Amino acid sequence: MSGMFRVALAVVMVAGWTFGAMEAAAENSRGWVEVKGGVEATGSRDEMGSPRVYRGMGVPLVVAGALSRGPWQWGLEAGGFGTGFNGGPLQARGGGEDHGVAEQIFVDGSLWGTRRVWQGRRLGVDAGARLSHWTFFRSYSYHSSQIGAVETWESPTTIDGLGRVRVSPISRVHLQAELSVPLMGRVLRPNYAVRGDERMALVERRTRVLSSGRWATWPTLQMVQARGAVHLETVGPLMVVAEWRVGGLALNGEVPTRATAQRLVVGVRLSL
């Protein structure tokens, strides 16, 4: 038996064993992990410093995972990006090189739990709750000649109602649509005028990060997150995932602000 033949046989045996193991794992699946990457478009309008809309992009890395038992499923997800690391700045529409730039950091994460409430042959419906968090930081510099900046953070942590519809239109293809709306949320929203090392709080009652976050509900806090995903089964427990997620946040009140983040990512899901 030639050496080449032995190597080829070994490769085939290992591949076959791996495939079989993965098939078995998929049948007894109790959960999954995902790693995804793509682009995220963010936007903001902060009346504190400018009436203009600022828009930017990042290239986020997102990790997610879930465990299931019977009709129940629990999961978590985290992702984000920052200017100068894996993202660019926000810029005013029509703004030139010389003004209207904001550094940004966008991080979001969630813990969720759902229960299967209906399951047909190709269609399923889940409902549950999500503990969701955003931190969206912007540091605005309106003109290169201006000393100082305006820094704004929105860090809403919300308890959302979550609904999900799952459809499998053809073999090995699974579609999913999800909508979550906060029932209530604690909003930390520091807002500063900045000059060098001096940060002066501008909206005093919302500024102390640990002590003055406020419980807010509609209409003070308006937030929606929606998600659509396509899962394509490939080999064994591996799936290709393509996902679009959009989120909008409006904080109304004395100094209103609006922020959006929409994410288009692709990645892989490994069933456990």
Add this chain to the structure above:
Amino acid sequence: MHRQTMILWVWLLIPGCGAFLGPDPEADPETLFELFWESYDRYYAHFELKGVDWEELYEEVRPRVGPGTTEEELFEVFRYMIGHLEDGHVHLVAGDRRAFSDAHLRGTRRNFHPAVVDEYLGESRNEVGRGQIVYGSVGEDIGYIRLATLSGGYGSGDDAGGWIEEIDLAIRDLSHKRGIVLDLRSNGGGRAHNTRYVAARFVGEARPFLVTRSRNGPGHGDFSEPRTWQVEPADTVRYLGPLVVITNRHTFSAAEWLTLALREYDHVTHLGTHTGGGLAMFLPRELPNGWTYTISVQDTRCVRGRSYERVGVAPHRYVENGPDDEELGRDTILDQAMDVLRRK
């Protein structure tokens, strides 16, 4: 692909969020005027202190702005409006044009000529801190330190640092002098950290020196709780001998904070002219047409409750340079400071 084009492409590809954010306000003259007026009405901190009736100004100026108002005319209207505030931290930038609120208050620059001071220093002249700190001897027994600015550096709180730390070299070199002149003339200010870093090197005990409150509501008298700023003596390099701080009308902002901090101590004499009179923190803003401007949003007073906005900090001894001082190579303010120290 150009970054702006790429961002626009992604936003068009994934529609929806644009509608949530809404359109930018129109950049017509009337909208710009309303936004400009309202932002000062909401954030400016010194209407009551300065007795400025912003509503009355609206009534006076609003009829001058209509759909056909040109950019030049609108700029002049804005310049006229902020001129009423007489505030060194208020200015407007419109392309190549600049309008300053207090330009008419700054007075002559004759009270400081660095080249003349350099003649006083002669061969003793040294530079540290990236050239922002000039020091040496003026006469045999008197030291001189000039801080050109308080800007620059990094970090905040205990992690702050930067070029200002090299003032320790100057103080070590001058530690044997019978007195030091600290020249803050034409120092436009900068970081609060730099202010406290310098002050800490000339004091023997902690003392409060400033109280600030930020505008935080729609009423012109709505302010946050006061914050008291304090100088803590340095535990490394210090000079506790007689100190004369000299200022002019271009000593501004954080440099005025430093002046107030040092004036809290008996071994410090303040000499020269009034400081610039602009101590407040400011809020940068922009309009839909890209014009940018600043608004003072902080009420800033010494610990005895006195505000120095617009008027500046009055020196213990008022001294001005003569009109022919530069030509004669003379600096009357510096001469007087040296006299004060020689008599101590």
